[in-house]
Amino acid sequence: MSQPDPRPVVVAVGDQPADAALSYAVAEAERLGCGVHLVHVVHSLPQGSELVRVQSVDVEDRGRHTLRRALDLARELAGDGPRVTASLLIGTVVHELVTAVEQIGDVRMVVVQHRDLSRVRRLVSRSTTGGLAARLRLPLVSVPASWTAGIAPAVGGVDRVVTAGVDEPERSVEVLRAAVAAARTHGARLDLVHAWGVPGLYDDPQLAEEVGKELAEAGAGEIRAQLDGLGVDFDDLHIEVHTPPQPAAEQLVEASRTAHLLVLGKHDPWFPLGSHVGPVTGAVLRDAQCPVLLVDPHPSD
Incomplete structure (x- = not known):
């Protein structure tokens, strides 16, 4: 036309x-x-x-x-x-x-x-x-289809929150870059969510708790290192790193209830004709209450 x-x-x-x-x-x-x-x-x-x-x-x-x-x-x-x-x-x-x-x-x-x-x-x-x-x-x-602009409630005194799901921090540079840009564009707080899971071989609850704490701290540290590697100024951004236990999809869907935008990375398929929307992203797309931004995990040429 x-x-x-x-x-x-x-x-x-x-x-x-x-x-x-x-x-x-x-x-x-x-x-x-x-x-x-x-x-x-x-x-x-x-x-x-x-x-x-x-x-x-x-x-x-x-x-x-x-x-x-x-x-x-x-x-x-x-x-x-x-x-x-x-x-x-x-x-x-x-x-x-x-x-x-x-x-x-x-x-x-x-x-x-x-x-x-x-x-x-x-x-x-x-x-x-x-x-x-x-x-x-x-x-x-x-x-x-049910989303309406401006319906997300304020969280902690902040009107807008952009939430990004960070799977493997070292492979999430483009997701972090896109999330930072979105938060800055929308004048929003940036919440970074990295869900961890304790291998099933830890039968001792106390040991599992200790391992879980170590995994959470390590994940948060890796995310902050990747943020530092972006080489951008964060003085104008409020960034929070969250490391809850799995399942990741449930954590992100819950976050979508108060987020203005979710940022997720696309999936690298195991075989040429495989899906570029992994199981976690697929579950989030199905149940999210806010818009979901899918980002290519590989740098642009």
Whole structure:
């Protein structure tokens, strides 16, 4: 429909209303001083009989209606702020979205809305978030459909909190870098969460407690060392390091109830076609109450 501004926030608009994703994207674009570009992909149908062609036209018309609704809402949210553009594509969802992002060239982030599907439906349908995570290295934000801007309660006198999950500190440099940038951009306190677990061979409760304490202290020390290695000034940031016991997913989902944003690293699959959304991240994406920023764990070229 229209050409996007340079370095926009891209929103993947699905078949269902994307009010939460649009609200988040417009707010981010206003904060970053850039435009918003909406992309809606209409599933392609094999062309053959007249009936199929009629069905294809009907589906495309519905796609245009869906995109128009999203565009009108985004422009209403933006007001005199960010410029909002849109494009309608035909094909397979993940492929067309990735192609659109690559053609734009320099995208700040891609925003998708998390659909509240049943576990069974998720097992039989490929996740758009998972597909994009596998093929895009830029920041990817999943926004729960129930999320509303500004609903997170204040914590300890701080209006906003950005929480980052730190799995292995030495492999989480990019997650820490993104979390620091997000906290600074949002004027938020930064909470870093590293969940530890005691191996099952420690049957003695007292010994297990001692080992757990050592693991917690070691994890916190490693995180602080990685922060120091970033070489940035933290004087304007309030950073807290938390080292609770596992399970990590439960700790992060609980944190999402009061966080403005969760920052997590994508997963390196064990085999080429494996998932780039690991079990912890997948569980958090499913149940998080706030937007989740997925970060590529590898430095940009």
